[in-house]
Each structure stands twice: as C-alpha cells, then as structure tokens.
Amino acid sequence: MSAKSQIVGAGINSYLNLRRSKYALHTVGRLLRGGKRRIAFYYRADDPYSHLLAQVMPRLATIYQLDVDVIPVAEASLAAHPAPDMLAQHAMRDAALLAESYGLSFAPRSELPPEDRIRRAHAVLLRDRPSAEQLEVAQRVGEVVWRDDGSALASLVDRYGAVSGELVRPLLERNYERLQRAGHYQSGMVHYGGEWYWGLDRLPYLERRLQQEGLDGDTKLAAGRAPSLTVMLGATNGTPRLQVFFSFRSPYSYLSLPQLRDMRDRGLIDLELRPVLPMVMRGLPVPRTKRLYIVRDAKREADRLGIPFGRISDPLGKGIEYCFAVFYHCAVPKGLELEFALSALRGSWSEARDIASIPDLLFLAERVGIGEAEVREALSDDGWKEKAKANRETLTDLGLWGVPSVHIGSYSTWGQDRVPLIRAALAGS
Numbered sequence: 520m521s522a523k524s525q526i527v528g529a530g531i532n533s534y535l536n537l538r539r540s541k542y543a544l545h546t547v548g549r550l551l552r553g554g555k556r557r558i559a560f561y562y563r564a565d566d567p568y569s570h571l572l573a574q575v576m577p578r579l580a581t582i583y584q585l586d587v588d589v590i591p592v593a594e595a596s597l598a599a600h601p602a603p604d605m606l607a608q609h610a611m612r613d614a615a616l617l618a619e620s621y622g623l624s625f626a627p628r629s630e631l632p633p634e635d636r637i638r639r640a641h642a643v644l645l646r647d648r649p650s651a652e653q654l655e656v657a658q659r660v661g662e663v664v665w666r667d668d669g670s671a672l673a674s675l676v677d678r679y680g681a682v683s684g685e686l687v688r689p690l691l692e693r694n695y696e697r698l699q700r701a702g703h704y705q706s707g708m709v710h711y712g713g714e715w716y717w718g719l720d721r722l723p724y725l726e727r728r729l730q731q732e733g734l735d736g737d738t739k740l741a742a743g744r745a746p747s748l749t750v751m752l753g754a755t756n757g758t759p760r761l762q763v764f765f766s767f768r769s770p771y772s773y774l775s776l777p778q779l780r781d782m783r784d785r786g787l788i789d790l791e792l793r794p795v796l797p798m799v800m801r802g803l804p805v806p807r808t809k810r811l812y813i814v815r816d817a818k819r820e821a822d823r824l825g826i827p828f829g830r831i832s833d834p835l836g837k838g839i840e841y842c843f844a845v846f847y848h849c850a851v852p853k854g855l856e857l858e859f860a861l862s863a864l865r866g867s868w869s870e871a872r873d874i875a876s877i878p879d880l881l882f883l884a885e886r887v888g889i890g891e892a893e894v895r896e897a898l899s900d901d902g903w904k905e906k907a908k909a910n911r912e913t914l915t916d917l918g919l920w921g922v923p924s925v926h927i928g929s930y931s932t933w934g935q936d937r938v939p940l941i942r943a944a945l946a947g948s
Contacts, residue, residue, distance in 0.1 A: 753928030
C-alpha cells in the first residue's frame with residue numbers, strides 16, 4: 520500500500536471511530552444545560568427535500584418533545600454541487616415520488632419556483648418566532664411556494680410578517696456559513712448532537728438515537744409503494760433490465776451493488792454494470808466536508824445493511840485505471856463484471872487493499888477467477904477509456920451526474936437510497 524493511501528485510510532478510520540465519543544460529549548453537554556434537546560433544521564425554500572422534511576418535523580418534535588430551530592440557508596456552492604441544474608431537476612422528480620410513497624404533499628413541477636417567490640418565502644422564515652410556530656410556517660410557506668401560488672404567499676407575508684428584502688441574501692449566507700462551521704454543506708439536513716441526518720431517508724437514524732436516549736415514541740414514518748414507480752419500471756413485459764452507473768471509488772456504489780445482486784438473483788432484474796470515472800478524475804473537486812460526511816453516512820448505512828465497511832484505502836488515481844482495465848479486458852468477457860466490481864470495492868472499503876498496488880490488485884482479481892497473466896495483459900490495454908467516456912455521456916443524457924445512478928424502464932435516479940423502493944415495486948410488496 521502506498522504511503523498516501525495509508526495516511527488517508529488511517530485518517531478516515533480514525534474519523535469513523537469518533538462517533539461514540541461525540542455522542543458522549545453531546546450527552547454531557549445536554550445534561551449540563553438542563554437536559555433540553557434542540558435540533559437544527561437547515562432549510563431552503565427551493566429545496567424539495569427541505570419541504571418534505573418540513574412536513575414530518577412537527578410530528579417528530581411533538582412526539583419526542585424537541586425544540587427545532589428552522590435555519591434558512593443559501594444554496595450550496597458549485598464545489599459541493601457541481602451540477603446544480605441537473606440536481607434541481609432530479610430533486611423535483613424524486614420528491615414527487617417520495618411524497619407519493621410517504622403520503623406527503625409535493626406538487627409535481629418541471630421548473631423551480633421563480634426567484635422572487637423564493638426570496639419572499641425566505642424573508643418570512645428569517646423572521647424570529649417560537650420553534651413550534653416556525654415549523655408550522657415552514658410547512659405552509661413550502662406548500663404555496665411549490666404550488667407557485669403568489670397570492671397565497673402574499674397572504675402568508677401579511678399574516679406572519681417578514682424581514683426586509685435587502686436583508687434576505689446576507690442572512691441566508693450567514694446561516695450557510697453557520698451550516699459549514701457545524702460540518703455540512705447542503706440544506707435539507709437535520710443536526711443533532713454532532714450527527715447529521717439528511718431528508719426523510721435518514722430520519723429513522725435520528726428516531727433510533729432518541730429512543731436509545733430513553734425517549735418513548737414512534738413517528739411510524741415508513742415508505743409505502745408508489746404506483747407511478749411500478750409503471751415507470753416497465754415490469755409488465757418480462758424481466759426489466761437495470762443499468763447501474765457506478766464508480767470504483769464510491770462507497771455508495773459499494774453499498775448498492777450487493778442489493779442489486781440480490782434483486783438479480785431473485786429474478787427481479789437483469790443487471791448491466793457501467794463504470795464511470797470518479798468525479799475528481801472528471802475534473803469535479805469534492806470538498807473535504809462533503810467527503811467526510813459521505814464516509815460517515817456510508818458507514819452508518821453499511822452497518823444497517825450488514826455490509827463490512829471501515830478499513831479503507833482510498834482508491835483514487837492509478838488504481839481506478841487498473842480496475843477499468845481489468846473490468847473491460849477480463850471481467851466482461853468472462854461474465855464476471857459484478858463479481859470483480861464487488862471484489863475491488865470490498866477491497867478498498869473494508870479490507871484496506873490498495874488497488875494501485877499490483878499484488879493487491881492481483882489478489883482482488885484472482886479471488887473471483889481472473890488470473891495473474893490476464894490481469895497483467897489487461898494493464899497494457901487502454902481500450903477502457905472509450906467505454907468509460909461512453910458511460911459518462913449516457914449518464915449525462917439521462918440527466919444525471921453522480922454515482923451510483925440507475926436506469927430501468929423509463930425511470931432514472933441517483934443514489935442507493937432508491938434501491939429499496941425499486942425492489943418493493945418489482946416484488947409487488
């Protein structure tokens with residue numbers, strides 16, 4: 520293993536082990552303050568995930584007797600979200616599906632609400648109010664913003680009041696700096712006791728933590744079937760084909776592939792793997808705060824899924840090129856695409872194998888049936904570059920940019936969080 524990989528891996532592993540200590544410090548601090556539980560909810564009026572979260576936060580606050588600070592923030596930087604237009608389009612499609620699945624409200628849209636409506640919505644929410652009232656206001660404001668109802672928004676301004684227009688942008692940027700100081704980079708986030716919970720998808724972790732702290736309650740928040748998704752998947756004409764765009768550097772790709780393998784083995788899908796280069800190797804830098812959150816969140820998800828995770832060797836650079844070469848030169852002809860991808864990802868994310876090291880690469884290939892001679896021959900074949908380019912172009916044509924992304928039927932989505940919804944729709948449960 521290279522010295523750089525050792526240093527990065529050791530740093531990440533130490534970071535992952537800090538969680539229990541942070542929880543203990545939070546508990547001590549809360550007790551010293553009198554036991555009051557406060558949660559920060561970083562909200563943005565043109566973020567669909569913030570609106571969905573705003574609809575369930577009052578229930579959570581009531582059941583667990585929480586004070587929730589609604590903190591309106593500015594949009595993330597391009598470094599944090601390098602494809603903001605595609606993200607916005609995806610988020611609106613995704614929010615409509617989640618609203619259907621959870622029984623929430625989200626008006627389907629093809630465009631973001633007008634900027635002046637967003638500014639007025641933030642002006643209302645930037646005015647100080649008691650916690651419970653502010654949660655109610657956030658939900659009401661979100662409803663009229665996403666319905667693009669200007670007259671209803673004006674009524675809310677009259678009813679609840681607002682800060683002056685020239686203060687909106689400075690206050691949003693100040694709050695975004697507060698978000699960054701706390702350790703994150705995007706809206707739709709809940710922060711409690713040193714831990715981050717994104718949107719509806721991560722609220723179960725927060726509930727479990729509150730229950731572990733001795734609080735009784737259950738919001739009964741659970742995703743149900745979304746009939747529109749079943750139609751989009753095209754499962755009525757035989758076994759649908761699912762394309763997964765993944766990266767050999769992505770921890771979420773590592774988490775998604777075992778779930779997709781299970782769906783394939785159950786006969787729910789035919790599976791096609793299409794690797795793409797990591798964002799950094801495509802000229803898209805990933806801020807440190809984002810990298811750290813991703814690895815912490817991936818660890819949390821891996822533990823839930825029973826997937827080994829935590830002994831890490833960052834596979835950036837030459838190792839990624841080696842994986843592409845072996846994937847296309849060896850794994851594809853032998854029908855071992857999934858097996859090799861899982862072996863390589865497991866090596867990087869749970870075994871501290873350095874895939875830029877030839878001995879480690881040989882081990883990862885040989886354990887799935889690819890011999891040393893084949894691997895060494897593959898490393899002199901750069902035909903993978905055109906295939907990687909084609910995969911990236913197809914991903915872009917689907918309106919997506921990150922990994923893992925999947926395309927099945929007429930449905931395309933980003934992130935391993937939607938795999939359970941797809942599985943439930945295909946399985947009819």
